[in-house]
Amino acid sequence: MTGVVVGGWEYVIAAYSITALAFVIYGVSLVTRLRESQNHD
Amino acid sequence: MLIAAIRKELLIQWRTRGQLMAVFVFGAAALLLFSFAIGPNSEALRMFSAGFLWLGLLLSSTLTLSESFRAEMENRALEGLLLLPAHPIALYYAKAIANWLQLTILGVALVPVMIVLYDAGTLELLKLLLVIFLGAAGLSAPGTLYAAMTAQLEAKQTLLPLLLFPLIVPALLASVKATSFVILGDAMGESGKWIILLLAFDLIYWSLCGLLYGRVVEE
């Protein structure tokens, strides 16, 4: 591949944001489900 | 023991051969639909004919594979079979072999449909038969295992393809590639490598699935 990729910060931000969002949402859902299970037990 | 089980399976298949006919019509209809999806572009149709054939066969297999356990499910015969002094693994291989035969017949039956619809003729019929034979084996081994699992579930019609399709990607790739070479020509002699990949896949999955089957049907 010749040439330089210029810019592209929006892609970098998109990638990091999706990753962060996914981890946060999953983490929060886990803690919530755990609390629910503990109360139910 | 295995021979008796195979004979029983083939007998069941012979008795329900009407269903196989219906599945063949389904497969042929699928091939027809693919050509409508592409449009009257004979070059494109010919180029992708191998893919269409194998997609058609794959879709048809979801019908025949789940059917193969219907008899057991309807009469709760699965449990009855387990009580026989027969090793469950022999029963697995009998069913898998029967399904293999059925899929091979289906595949071979769909070849003339492919040739006509996509102008995909070939003289290397023996090689084509070999590829269909090996590809059908690749579908049959995991397919029979998952058919046994999902037969006992309500959602069997969705779960069987959902579980099976990701697994048979290598068999699909290899079969399509090898078939493509047979139809379109194989200038660099590459089809051999794909046939070997297919064979390796078959050997691995025929052993692995047989090994695991006992656990799948135990009570």
Place this chain on the structure above:
Amino acid sequence: MDIPKVSTSKTPYVILALGVLCLLIGSYIGLAVAPAERFMGDVQRIMYVHVPTAWNWMLAVLFSLWCAIAFLFRGDMKWDTRLEAGVEVGTLLAFLLCCQGAIWAKPTWGVWWDWDPRLTTTAVLLFAFLGILALRKFVEDPVKRAIWSSVATIIAAIDLPIVYMSVKWWNSLHQQQSTPSTVSSQFHLPLRLNAFGVLFLMTAFIMIRSRIAAYRLRQELAEPPVRIGEEAGELA
């Protein structure tokens, strides 16, 4: 069949906090401090999160395989709770990998998907794991569910290298540049920090998720409660 006891230690939360810390520092360094790559420019920075996700996804698959085999050999349901966690977290990571890969591919190759063998294999395994999660949803008997998911996991895991090889061969005529698995710049620090960050996060997720699975098992395996006042044999 022993009803599993569920731990209530705070360890996973500590590990979670460590993971978040590593990721914050590692990402900061990767985004603000590390120099832009020679050819890829700033887009290369995606690798500081993509590669760690990839490494940990592989670990999640291996972990799930281990749990599946352990369950089939030992029969201890605790392996099933871990398997459930491993498959779910593995699915999450696979999904993230496909997203990150597509986001990386668009500015680099101009297309969202390039059939790169590594990423294509991940996509296939993503569907395989989704199938296993679906299977678990539809099987009510806990023991059957455990056996069948273990079998399905083993089959999927063994398929992984075969899928990779076949896609690699299939793609070989059209091979463009493949996704780099090593970062060419001298900055390995953000990569390592993020790798540990995702590892700690994944470990914490698996620990917590296994507990949730264990609680569910406790409910399923416990005796149904006797209702006072009901005549013996009377159906509700």
